Amino acid sequence: MMQGSKHATISEPRGTPVRRKPPKKIFDRKSTFFSVAVLLLFGILLFVELRGRPTPPPSDGGSGGVRLDYRALAGKLKAVGLHEAAAQAYERYLEVGRDLTPESAARIAYTLGKLYLDAGKFEAALDAFYRAELYDPDSELSGEIDAKIVHCLERLGRGVAAQYALDARTRVGGKGDETKRSEAVVARIGADTITRRQIEEAFAALPPYLRKRFEGKEGKRAFAEKFVAEELLFRKARKLEYDKDPE
Structure with missing residues (x-):
């Protein structure tokens, strides 16, 4: 021991390697399993969401779409007595018809009103007859439209x-x-x-x-x-x- 020194210093032998902690793994088994489970659950939820959505109706025209003739469809449904279904097809035709003139729109609306009358839906029929009147105020069907409107009002108790x-x-x-x-x-x-x-x-x-x-x-x-x-x-x-x- 050396005089004047309170503490003795013990040094490690030269040449001895210093022990270091091994690097921590970024993805261990538990974290990998958890990530896979989350991705799998997300995929299942996405599949259920997409499957639950209603199938979009056929396109009414445009690029890449299949054009559906709603007027022809309405005629077929009307021929077999499916008045409500035929009325829905005519409603769709009035919405998407690009080549409709005021005269043809009035005729379609008049036919639509008669279908609703046959189905016993007097409010919907009245709405259709009013539309027919507005589409073409000078229509040759104006007399018949007026008569149908009166009939609807009578059935509605007005x-x-x-x-x-x-x-x-x-x-x-x-x-x-x-x-x-x-x-x-x-x-x-x-x-x-x-x-x-x-x-x-x-x-x-x-x-x-x-x-x-x-x-x-x-x-x-x-x-x-x-x-x-x-x-x-x-x-x-x-x-x-x-x-x-x-x-």
Whole structure:
């Protein structure tokens, strides 16, 4: 020992290698198994998600798509009595039809309305007939469309005269420059009908002092409501033979 030194220093023998800890593995067995399990679970979830999605409908045209003729499909479904399915096909045709003119669109909508009528869906039928009217206001089917609208309103429990007054369908004292409009059916009782022309003629036959009571747009509408209501009541009474004298 050396004097003046409190601690003795022991040195390792020269040439002895220093022990180092082995490098830590980035992926051991446990982490590898966990990663594989996560990927497998993700793949299963993706497969279930894709399988659960509805198959997209056939393309209606465009690049790489198969064009489906919905009008032809509707005709086939209608021929076998599948009215609701045929109506859905016509609805789709109206949505995607690229070559539709106002006239053809009105005819399709009119056919669609009749299909809904046959299926007993009066609200959907009324919607289709209104669309037919809007597609082509001057359609040659306007009289039939008006009649079908009245029928739908009757089946839905709506007042025929009131509904036609609200929709401005009855224009008494108008120009009457279109014969087909004047012959439009306003109300129907079985096989009997009330046309716009009948209301106009009844209005013209009023004495001057009575005609003044129905002047203006609202007055003419009120007269139309009154005429239709009275005519409906009279014809129903006649059919029930209430107008016969029991003696």
